Amino acid sequence: MSNKAVEEGVPYSLHCFINEGEESIKTAPSTRLLTILRDELKLTGTKRSCDIGRCGACMVLIDGKAVNSCLAMAYQCSGKHITSIEGVALQGIDYIQQAFLEEGGFQCGYCTPGMIVSVKALLDDNSEPTDDEIAEALSGNICRCTGYGGIWRAVKQAVERKRQLLAMEQKEELI
Amino acid sequence: MLLNRASSGERWRIRPDGPDKVTGGLAYLTDMSVDHMLYGLVLRSEHPHARIKSIHTDRAKQLKGVHAVLTYLDVPGLNAFGIAHPDQPVLCEERVRYVGDALAAIAADSLAVAQLAAGLIEIEYEVLEVVDDPERALLPDSQQLHPKGNALHRTAFCRGDVEAGFKQCIHIIEDIYYTPRQMHTYMETEGGLFVPGEDGRLTVYSPTQHGFMDRMQLARILAVPQAGIRIVSSPIGGSFGGKDELNVQPYGALLAIHTGKPIKMHNSRWESVRAGLKRHPMKIAMKTGTDAAGRLLAHQVSILSDTGPYSTLGAEVLNFATEHVIGPYRYLHLDVNGVSVFTNNGMSGEFRGFGGNQAVFALEGQMDRLAEKLGMDPWTFRKLNMRAVDDLGPFDQPIVMTHGADHVWAAVAGCPLWQERNRLETTMDEKAEPWIKTGIGAAFTMHGAGLGVGIPDPAGGRLKLAEDGKIEAVFGYEEFGQGLLAALEQMLIEQFDFASEDIRMIIGDTDIVPDSGSTTASRATAMMWKSLQRLKKPFSDQLLQRAAASVDRPVEQLRLGKGGIKGADGDELLLTYKELAAAAGTPIICETSFSFPTSSTSRVGAHFMYTYSAVVVKVEVNTLTGRAKVLQQYHAVAAGPVVNPQGYLGQIEGGSSMALGFALLEESVMDKGHYIARNLDTYLVPTIEDQRGLIEVEAIEHLPEEDDYGPRGVGEVGSVTVAPAIAAAIRQACGKWVTKLPVEPSLLQEMPFFLRKG
Numbered sequence: 001m002s003n004k005a006v007e008e009g010v011p012y013s014l015h016c017f018i019n020e021g022e023e024s025i026k027t028a029p030s031t032r033l034l035t036i037l038r039d040e041l042k043l044t045g046t047k048r049s050c051d052i053g054r055c056g057a058c059m060v061l062i063d064g065k066a067v068n069s070c071l072a073m074a075y076q077c078s079g080k081h082i083t084s085i086e087g088v089a090l091q092g093i094d095y096i097q098q099a100f101l102e103e104g105g106f107q108c109g110y111c112t113p114g115m116i117v118s119v120k121a122l123l124d125d126n127s128e129p130t131d132d133e134i135a136e137a138l139s140g141n142i143c144r145c146t147g148y149g150g151i152w153r154a155v156k157q158a159v160e161r162k163r164q165l166l167a168m169e170q171k172e173e174l175i
Numbered sequence: 176m177l178l179n180r181a182s183s184g185e186r187w188r189i190r191p192d193g194p195d196k197v198t199g200g201l202a203y204l205t206d207m208s209v210d211h212m213l214y215g216l217v218l219r220s221e222h223p224h225a226r227i228k229s230i231h232t233d234r235a236k237q238l239k240g241v242h243a244v245l246t247y248l249d250v251p252g253l254n255a256f257g258i259a260h261p262d263q264p265v266l267c268e269e270r271v272r273y274v275g276d277a278l279a280a281i282a283a284d285s286l287a288v289a290q291l292a293a294g295l296i297e298i299e300y301e302v303l304e305v306v307d308d309p310e311r312a313l314l315p316d317s318q319q320l321h322p323k324g325n326a327l328h329r330t331a332f333c334r335g336d337v338e339a340g341f342k343q344c345i346h347i348i349e350d351i352y353y354t355p356r357q358m359h360t361y362m363e364t365e366g367g368l369f370v371p372g373e374d375g376r377l378t379v380y381s382p383t384q385h386g387f388m389d390r391m392q393l394a395r396i397l398a399v400p401q402a403g404i405r406i407v408s409s410p411i412g413g414s415f416g417g418k419d420e421l422n423v424q425p426y427g428a429l430l431a432i433h434t435g436k437p438i439k440m441h442n443s444r445w446e447s448v449r450a451g452l453k454r455h456p457m458k459i460a461m462k463t464g465t466d467a468a469g470r471l472l473a474h475q476v477s478i479l480s481d482t483g484p485y486s487t488l489g490a491e492v493l494n495f496a497t498e499h500v501i502g503p504y505r506y507l508h509l510d511v512n513g514v515s516v517f518t519n520n521g522m523s524g525e526f527r528g529f530g531g532n533q534a535v536f537a538l539e540g541q542m543d544r545l546a547e548k549l550g551m552d553p554w555t556f557r558k559l560n561m562r563a564v565d566d567l568g569p570f571d572q573p574i575v576m577t578h579g580a581d582h583v584w585a586a587v588a589g590c591p592l593w594q595e596r597n598r599l600e601t602t603m604d605e606k607a608e609p610w611i612k613t614g615i616g617a618a619f620t621m622h623g624a625g626l627g628v629g630i631p632d633p634a635g636g637r638l639k640l641a642e643d644g645k646i647e648a649v650f651g652y653e654e655f656g657q658g659l660l661a662a663l664e665q666m667l668i669e670q671f672d673f674a675s676e677d678i679r680m681i682i683g684d685t686d687i688v689p690d691s692g693s694t695t696a697s698r699a700t701a702m703m704w705k706s707l708q709r710l711k712k713p714f715s716d717q718l719l720q721r722a723a724a725s726v727d728r729p730v731e732q733l734r735l736g737k738g739g740i741k742g743a744d745g746d747e748l749l750l751t752y753k754e755l756a757a758a759a760g761t762p763i764i765c766e767t768s769f770s771f772p773t774s775s776t777s778r779v780g781a782h783f784m785y786t787y788s789a790v791v792v793k794v795e796v797n798t799l800t801g802r803a804k805v806l807q808q809y810h811a812v813a814a815g816p817v818v819n820p821q822g823y824l825g826q827i828e829g830g831s832s833m834a835l836g837f838a839l840l841e842e843s844v845m846d847k848g849h850y851i852a853r854n855l856d857t858y859l860v861p862t863i864e865d866q867r868g869l870i871e872v873e874a875i876e877h878l879p880e881e882d883d884y885g886p887r888g889v890g891e892v893g894s895v896t897v898a899p900a901i902a903a904a905i906r907q908a909c910g911k912w913v914t915k916l917p918v919e920p921s922l923l924q925e926m927p928f929f930l931r932k933g
């Protein structure tokens with residue numbers, strides 16, 4: 001789509017995949033993905049907080065990469081696979097979410113969906129992250145409640161679970 | 176007990192609100208929407224101080240998609256709000272006093288249309304001189320912001336003769352401490368949904384810490400009976416005191432009433448910054464003296480608090496600061512004065528610690544400076560001057576006797592991190608870069624809980640066996656992340672032996688819950704615990720008596736258990752709660768109401784119950800960059816029994832992180848009444864990178880045997896002592912005293928050795 005069309009807000013149909021479902025959404029090409037998720041699709045697990053890509057509350061996966069949905073516009077999502085927190089839990093609470101639950105990695109919970117999405121992007125890509133890598137991956141997610149102690153514990157537990165899951169998969173392959 | 180998952184055993188539980196929070200399934204009140212709703216928006220002032228000559232809304236009203244544009248003319252009742260003293264205009268009529276002041280409220284089909292309409296409202300201002308310096312504001316020639324002048328509130332407390340006291344002093348320390356305008360930075364900005372009903376009632380779904388206070392204030396604004404308003408107020412995406420005062424509620428309510436349609440509001444971050452509360456910036460001057468042996472003889476304090484344009488809880492925060500600049504120490508002569516001053520700066524208000532953070536930073540700074548002057552260990556110096564078990568409180572008021580101060584002091588004295596401090600003085604880490612310097616510091620506090628003398632502080636709750644067999648626990652408190660539901664569930668399980676499946680917790684709905692007072696001042700857990708203690712016997716008795724009739728066994732042979740009634744000496748389930756509920760008879764409901772315990776003094780704001788706490792921190796100062804980094808923390812907290820270990824730990828860790836921001840990062844800088852930082856790219860709060868060090872929390876549970884007050888609050892204490900401990904650690908690391916927060920890196924920067932002249 002040309003820049004001019006983008007600027008003029010020409011009616012636009014976004015085709016993409018959201019939480020494994022195919023979607024076709026009439027919207028302006030410049031509509032933020034955050035608005036599409038929350039206001040049009042009522043997927044309110046993705047949270048609105050700073051609107052400028054600083055706090056990470058609206059983090060989603062776009063083709064597996066963690067992206068602030070307040071900074072992604074509709075036309076940039078064309079054909080992409082988008083996973084919001086609702087998509088992370090499609091098959092029930094996953095191992096990262098379970099780790100957050102058990103370690104107290106949240107309090108008010110408003111940053112938690114974005115935080116979990118960032119951890120998922122990290123562990124999908126790197127199952128043995130160092131502390132530096134964890135801190136870097138989560139430095140775009142602000143939590144005002146936990147003091148990050150519970151989040152550190154949760155991520156460490158998730159890393160351990162991932163290790164066990166991978167070991168089990170390897171074992172099954174050998175059999 | 177060192178608090179962690181391992182030491183907590185089975186008491187470390189998953190929060191009842193956890194699964195919905197980690198899956199994104201929990202609907203916060205700002206997530207709600209309904210068909211045919213309109214979007215609400217507030218037009219706020221362009222100027223921090225101006226007279227309003229005219230407001231024209233015709234062009235905005237004519238815009239397609241606009242349903243209402245309201246001004247002060249459309250407020251049917253009291254055009255003002257404020258928890259303690261309603262002096263903040265809902266919609267300004269003649270004058271604006273800060274950049275968050277509201278002039279018009281708009282309802283439109285979309286937010287974009289509402290924003291367009293806001294741009295079409297024409298306001299003619301006469302700009303007035305900005306009163307942005309609280310000291311200048313007190314001068315007689317300053318512009319007066321309110322009819323009674325620019326002093327909102329003054330405090331004083333005297334004992335002995337402070338001037339005579341100083342004459343006897345051998346060592347005197349005099350310093351001035353400055354603390355920043357800190358922002359709550361709750362992740363969920365203010366908002367909600369406002370739904371007018373067919374029955375003429377208005378339902379407000381909007382976060383607050385005290386639904387009944389909001390209901391009273393909204394009824395006053397709308398000129399309707401309180402019964403005409405229902406407030407649904409939880410769950411909340413963080414508050415920390417910041418959502419206790421009304422924020423968007425007056426506008427959402429007015430627009431809903433005027434349009435007859437549901438109104439959705441959700442502040443942008445910038446809107447939240449400009450209109451929201453901040454921690455009171457304070458300037459605290461202290462002069463403190465001792466005799467040759469180090470005993471405190473005289474302490475003189477002057478507090479200047481910038482309360483911003485309107486009252487909200489400015490007076491109460493100053494009262495709290497006045498109490499906490501005296502703190503847990505004994506002085507023969509004392510003279511404390513405080514003044515809270517109106518300015519055209521941002522609104523100051525309630526914030527975790529409630530004025531204690533500012534006070535304790537200054538007071539503990541004095542203690543460290545005096546100890547150093549005396550050549551004493553700072554902790555030994557504190558012990559020498561600390562309150563004894565049966566001493567009166569800071570205002571010479573009777574307080575609940577505990578050994579909290581002693582226990583916390585001893586825990587810190589014996590902890591490895593404090594002992595490492597003494598080694599640090601003699602050894603240097605040879606592996607470290609020469610510009611990296613390390614220090615360890617500690618600070619202490621006694622922190623008051625509850626609202627204090629002279630302020631209505633109701634408490635209570637209700638237990639009911641519902642028709643479907645659930646045990647309903649009904650309280651007027653709010654869940655804003657602190658883990659109140661988890662604490663309540665854990666108490667019900669442990670005190671009554673219910674299973675979590677047996678319980679239904681109901682909070683945050685003024686149509687259903689009893690008024691249990693505000694969820695603030697570290698009081699909710701203590702008041703829920705006390706309520707359950709009071710309800711335990713009558714409620715259990717009724718359940719067991721009903722059961723006894725049903726199963727035809729004597730009451731003494733029955734007990735409450737998981738799933739239902741069991742035999743006193745076995746685990747066999749005799750009757751489920753559902754069967755019990757179905758048994759004929761009057762409904763089983765027990766309710767209790769009482770007040771937060773207060774001291775027998777006439778001093779308004781004085782406290783009766785205190786949490787004692789101290790922290791030791793290890794800090795690394797990079798003298799090239801001037802940045803200080805907290806490496807390790809040890810918190811000792813004496814707050815009675817731990818109700819919920821995970822929540823307790825989380826509150827101390829979270830409070831500590833907020834205090835780390837207060838000490839090292841955060842300040843809402845203002846320039847002539849305008850905020851410089853509008854969002855989280857320029858207002859920096861701690862991230863995970865800032866919190867990589869170990870935090871240990873030692874929970875001291877001991878209370879005297881006769882103490883029946885139960886657990887004290889821990890919601891605030893984690894945030895109170897961190898800043899002065901960091902300041903003490905910086906002193907040890909690089910020899911510099913910090914008097915102003917957040918610590919300015921340029922203060923800690925040194926010329927690198929390789930640039931110095933040989």
